[in-house]
Amino acid sequence: xxxxxxxxxxxxxxxxxxxxxxxxxxxxxxxxxxxxxxxxxxxxxxxxxxxxxxxxxxxxxxxxxxxxxxxxxxxxxxxxxxxxxxxxxxxxxxxxxxxxx
Amino acid sequence: xxxxxxxxxxxxxxxxxxxxxxxxxxxxxxxxxxxxxxxxxxxxxxxxxxxxxxxxxxxxxxxxxxxxxxxxxxxxxxxxxxxxxxxxxxxxxxxxxxxxxxxxxxxxxxxxxxxxxxxxxxxxxxxxxxxxxxxxxxxxxxxxxxxxxxxxxxxxxxxxxxxxxxxxxxxxxxxxxxxxxxxxxxxxxxxxxxxxxxxxxxxxxxxxxxxxxxxxxxxxxxxxxxxxxxxxxxxxxxxxxxxxxxxxxxxxxxxxxxxxxxxxxxxxxxxxxxxxxxxxxxxxxxxxxxxxxxxxxxxxxxxxxxxxxxxxxxxxxxxxxxxxxxxxxxxxxxxxxxxxxxxxxxxxxxxxxxxxxxxxxxxxxxxxxxxxxxxxxxxxxxxxxxxxxxxxxxxxxxxxxxxxxxxxxxxxxxxxxxx
Numbered sequence: 001x002x003x004x005x006x007x008x009x010x011x012x013x014x015x016x017x018x019x020x021x022x023x024x025x026x027x028x029x030x031x032x033x034x035x036x037x038x039x040x041x042x043x044x045x046x047x048x049x050x051x052x053x054x055x056x057x058x059x060x061x062x063x064x065x066x067x068x069x070x071x072x073x074x075x076x077x078x079x080x081x082x083x084x085x086x087x088x089x090x091x092x093x094x095x096x097x098x099x100x101x
Numbered sequence: 102x103x104x105x106x107x108x109x110x111x112x113x114x115x116x117x118x119x120x121x122x123x124x125x126x127x128x129x130x131x132x133x134x135x136x137x138x139x140x141x142x143x144x145x146x147x148x149x150x151x152x153x154x155x156x157x158x159x160x161x162x163x164x165x166x167x168x169x170x171x172x173x174x175x176x177x178x179x180x181x182x183x184x185x186x187x188x189x190x191x192x193x194x195x196x197x198x199x200x201x202x203x204x205x206x207x208x209x210x211x212x213x214x215x216x217x218x219x220x221x222x223x224x225x226x227x228x229x230x231x232x233x234x235x236x237x238x239x240x241x242x243x244x245x246x247x248x249x250x251x252x253x254x255x256x257x258x259x260x261x262x263x264x265x266x267x268x269x270x271x272x273x274x275x276x277x278x279x280x281x282x283x284x285x286x287x288x289x290x291x292x293x294x295x296x297x298x299x300x301x302x303x304x305x306x307x308x309x310x311x312x313x314x315x316x317x318x319x320x321x322x323x324x325x326x327x328x329x330x331x332x333x334x335x336x337x338x339x340x341x342x343x344x345x346x347x348x349x350x351x352x353x354x355x356x357x358x359x360x361x362x363x364x365x366x367x368x369x370x371x372x373x374x375x376x377x378x379x380x381x382x383x384x385x386x387x388x389x390x391x392x393x394x395x396x397x398x399x400x401x402x403x404x405x406x407x408x409x410x411x412x413x414x415x416x417x418x419x420x421x422x423x424x425x426x427x428x429x430x431x432x433x434x435x436x437x438x439x440x441x442x443x444x445x446x447x448x449x450x451x452x453x454x455x456x457x458x459x460x461x462x463x464x465x466x467x468x469x470x471x472x473x474x475x476x477x478x479x480x481x482x483x484x485x486x487x488x489x490x491x492x493x494x495x496x497x498x499x500x501x502x503x504x505x506x507x508x509x510x511x512x513x514x515x516x517x518x519x520x
Contacts, residue, residue, distance in 0.1 A: 022166045022174075054167035082169035089147045089171065 006031045009045070013077070017048030020056035020083070028059060036066045043099050047078035054086050060096065075099035103498075105491040105505060107482030108514035109464065112388070113349035115511045119337050119356040120146035120502040121330035125292040127195045128269040129299050129330060130154045133175035134163070134202035135276060136303055140325030143172040146333065146502040149495075153193045157185055161199075176325075180207065187213040187244060197225055197246075198266060201274030204237055204248050212246045227267040231258045235271075235278055255280030255319055263288050263400050268315070269296050275317035276305040284315040290401040291360050295331040302326045332380075334360035335407045336501060339476050341365075341384050342411040343508065345373050346418060347483050350385040351511055358382050363404050370394045371415060391415055393423030393458050400429065410436045410477035416456035417445040418484050425454045436474035439467040443485055464489040472500040479504065483513055490518075 004018035006028060014035065018024065035042060044063070049056075060076060067074035077099040087093040121144035130151070133140050145151055155165050155173065162181030166174045183203045190196040190213040203210035214225065229239050229246060235258075237250040255278050258271055268288040273296070275282035287293070289311055297310030303326050306318035337356045344351040345368055358365065358377035365375050368384060371391040376383045393416050398406040406429035416423035417440055427433050434454055437447050442465045446457040464487030469475030475497035482489030491497075494517075497504055505515045 021168070052169060054165070080169075085171070086167050086169075089167070090152060 004028055013043045013045045015045045015048050017050075019051050020046065020049040020059075021051060021053035022055035025055040025059045029062065032063055036070050036072070039072070041073040041075075042067070043075045043077050045077045046080060046083070049080055049083075052080055052083045054090070056083060057086055057090070057092065061092070064095075064097065073097070102492065102520050103494050104518045105479060105482075105494050105497075106516050106518060107479060107485075107489045107491065109462070109483055109485040109487065109489065111483070111512050111514055112347045113344045113351055113483070113508070113511040113513060116352045116354055117340050117507050117511055118354055119332045119340070120144070122146070122292055122295070122333040122335075123148050123150055123500060124265070124290075125295040126151060126330045127154055128198050128266075128273070128292070128296045129328065130158065130173070130175070131198035131202050132273055132296060132300055132303070133158070133325075134177045134180070134199060135206050135273060135300070135323045136175075136177060136325040137322050138178070138325040139174055139176040140303070141172050141174045141327045143170070143327070143329040144332075145171060145173055145330055147171065148502055149499055150193050150195065153189060154195070157189050157196055157199065160186075160189075183207055183209045183211060185210075185212040189213075190215050195266065197228060198270055198273075200228060200246060200248065201232065201270035201272075204232060204250050205253050205274040205277040208250055208252075210246070210248050212248075214241065214244050214246060227260055227262070227264050228270045231260075231267065231271040232274060234258055235274060235282065253278035253319075255282040255317075257283045258285065260284065260286040262286075265290050265293060268293055272297065272307065272310075272315060272317060273300065275319060276300055276307070276323060277321075278317075278319035280319055282317045282319065284317070285313065287313050287315045288400065289313060291331060291334065299326075299328045302328055332356040332360065334364075335405065335473075337361050337382070338364040338405075338408045339411050339480070339501070340507070340511075341368055341373075341382065342408075342415050343480055343483060343511070343513075344384045345371055345386055345391050346415050346480050348386045348388050348390065349511070350383070350387075352381055352383045354381045356380060356382060363402065364408055367394050367396060367404065367412065371419065391419040393419040393421035393456065395424045397426045398429050406430055406433065407473050409433065410473045411480055413437065413447070413454060413456060414440065414477040414480040416458055417447065417481060418460070418462060419458035421458055423456045423458070425456065427452045427454075433471075435470040436477045439474075439478055440481055442467060443481055443489070445481070461486050463487060466490045466492065469493045469496045472496045476501065476504075479508070479515075483508075
């Protein structure tokens, strides 16, 4: 069973753990829905991601869209290099709001 | 538009990895439409035409996922429409490759007619005539090929001219047809064989791929499989010429020497010392200037037209006079004018270029006009005195995966200037 979790760390960041891709994107989308419209900017830390694919990238774009519509800012931290490569190949790398450590 | 800046004068050395062949990956991606279960394609090059094809399939409702190793998983069962619109086809003529699979599996396809092409006409009537002979009803209206069929029927198809995409389209269509199809005067290119191998792994019954007569026994269904695309023989040849033109020594890996026999033969004639293994080739010019070679392009297994421009560049600085005869495409000497601006001594007579090698080219701003012409200008820049700026390199990005990183890895002084 492929699993992924979204959990809040002490510094207010949200951390994704587990597989970030086709098998888990739907569940993560549901888990993430409640984070929008809370009036807060957010940083999502992907350091706990064990594997990823383009569905993970699609989910990042969906979250970006939702946060932009709500007037909030979203940043991604520790995005796996393999996911960045998929973004580069898809001509999407420049769109991703990447946070610095 | 991005530009490449190349400072000439460095002998290339080191190792370079060859990507999968775009001209095999594109038909294989189209072939995924035939599978009734998900399939995974590996060794896919990171090129714009691949992204465009994925966009085309995605618009049809096909589900695509790219994994961490850049393998593409495709599930065509989610398809909702059977159309390839003009805005995609006009940017990538290979889009027509979805016509055969869509018609054969789903009984309908609307594919825009491709527009013109800078390197000569490539008629699509052979695709249409072949599908009609297999029982398809096809109208060409409003710039679209609109086609329908219940189940295609096997037929004997005689191609008037040898066409790679035509052979591939009809071969894919025939896999699910009722009965046996024979394609006579078929293209023999390795990319056609790779597609046949992939289709056979999916359950098709194809024999004779690689010869000029391909026999396809139609089956009821094809299923998904895992398949790795074969290495790109033109990318392989281009890096070998890059090493030869600079008097360098390189190892090309993850390739297949048997795909480039004729290119290796010409490079040996030019003075290169070449060794090969199962999936690698080394080339050593031992610091010498290459000797001129004569080249006549023709369909596989003869010398590929896609390597003609690179050998024009090689001859431009080689010792002696080389004659290049282009027998495949019209208008395929557009790189010659640009090389002449770099000092090359080239005389054009119809489809023949007579090249008297000079000691050194001089840098100049040059403009790419098609994919292989762009590559040849980069090669010329590697041996020109000064800084050569190659403009309109979107052409080169269509066929070469990370060219500046790979050449820089071999020691070339090359950088990209983003627009």
